[in-house]
Amino acid sequence: MKVLRAIGGFFAKIGRWIANTAWIQPLLIVGGIFGIIFSIPYIKSAIENSKIDNTDYDYLYYTDHALGLEDNGRADKLLGYIEEKKFADINEHFGKKFILTFVKSNCDNCREGVEAYKEVEKNPVGWGVEGFKLHTIIVDTKDPNDSTVYLAKKLLADKHPDFKDEITGKYGETAQDKYALYKNDGTNGPSVKAAMMKFADSTSSEGEGLQTPLTFMYDFEKVNQEQDYFNYNGITAAYLNFIDLIKSDEPQNLVTKIQMLQKIWNYEGVFDPNYKD
Numbered sequence: 001m002k003v004l005r006a007i008g009g010f011f012a013k014i015g016r017w018i019a020n021t022a023w024i025q026p027l028l029i030v031g032g033i034f035g036i037i038f039s040i041p042y043i044k045s046a047i048e049n050s051k052i053d054n055t056d057y058d059y060l061y062y063t064d065h066a067l068g069l070e071d072n073g074r075a076d077k078l079l080g081y082i083e084e085k086k087f088a089d090i091n092e093h094f095g096k097k098f099i100l101t102f103v104k105s106n107c108d109n110c111r112e113g114v115e116a117y118k119e120v121e122k123n124p125v126g127w128g129v130e131g132f133k134l135h136t137i138i139v140d141t142k143d144p145n146d147s148t149v150y151l152a153k154k155l156l157a158d159k160h161p162d163f164k165d166e167i168t169g170k171y172g173e174t175a176q177d178k179y180a181l182y183k184n185d186g187t188n189g190p191s192v193k194a195a196m197m198k199f200a201d202s203t204s205s206e207g208e209g210l211q212t213p214l215t216f217m218y219d220f221e222k223v224n225q226e227q228d229y230f231n232y233n234g235i236t237a238a239y240l241n242f243i244d245l246i247k248s249d250e251p252q253n254l255v256t257k258i259q260m261l262q263k264i265w266n267y268e269g270v271f272d273p274n275y276k277d
Contacts, residue, residue, distance in 0.1 A: 017271035058111040061118065062103050067137045069151035069161075075137055079160040082233060087220045090234075098133035099264075101215040102199065102232075103138040110213045113242045127258055128267045139210060166233045167196050167216065192238050215239055219265060237264055237271055 008188075065074035071269070078100075078144045083089045117134055124132040143149035156163055196210040217237040239245060242260050243252060250256050264267045 058114040060108065061114050062136045063138060064132050066138050067096040067135055069137070069141055069155055074153060076159060078135070079155070079163050082166055083160060083162050087223060090220055093129070094135065096221055097131055097133055097219045099215060099217050100135050100137070101117070101213045102137050102139050103213045104138065104210065107212050109241045112241060113257060115254055116261055119254060119272060120258055120261055128262050132265065139212070149240070166237065167199065192240055195240060196238065211240060213241055217243065236267070
């Protein structure tokens with residue numbers, strides 16, 4: 001206790017000396033001001049480092065897989081190869097089998113499947129989705145030089161007007177085409193068909209009113225098979241958000257999402273050409 005009283009007395013004396021010494025007070029004030037000024041950069045840095053990261057990593061995943069929409073860009077080339085049935089060029093530059101999904105920003109439905117895409121992409125063999133590839137086209141990307149121009153819409157209207165026939169022409173007309181539109185309860189197929197027809201309307205290609213993600217699986221090995229069961233243009237499956245394909249009595253967790261990707265990729269369940277209701 002004596003030690004504590006001695007320490008307290010020492011600081012009390014210093015306090016009285018400062019209070020009774022007029023010249024020391026301005027020095028302390030000036031010193032305090034400079035101390036605040038010199039500490040501003042450190043305070044600013046601490047505030048900046050403490051900011052919440054608002055990056056939309058799910059949307060960033062799609063942009064990381066996006067095909068460029070400029071003239072002679074990757075989207076331009078892929079659509080042209082599909083229209084011209086240049087399967088060898090597709091295989092070389094994009095893969096013999098891949099998922100192509102049309103998405104737009106601020107699309108909550110698009111985000112739901114990203115965790116499964118990421119996990120499968122990290123370990124495709126381990127998850128039974130060997131050779132998995134995903135390409136995306138961001139339909140509401142604007143021309144950096146003209147904010148009124150949507151690049152996907154311009155590309156489709158100016159250079160690939162026939163592409164809409166590639167994605168709408170044969171579906172829903174014959175039994176062999178219907179299987180590719182997921183047939184769980186009879187409602188998914190018509191909804192996908194409607195979305196495809198909406199996409200084919202060039203006025204909606206910028207994403208307004210377009211239901212996304214609108215997704216197609218292409219498998220160009222199937223095109224070359226003798227059996228003409230799969231669509232002639234390489235599309236072997238068409239669906240919206242694959243999360244919606246999970247049965248209502250199953251949990252929508254990472255495992256069930258990956259299992260649905262397995263079924264789509266490997267033609268299992270309703271995606272089996274020989275599937276019967």
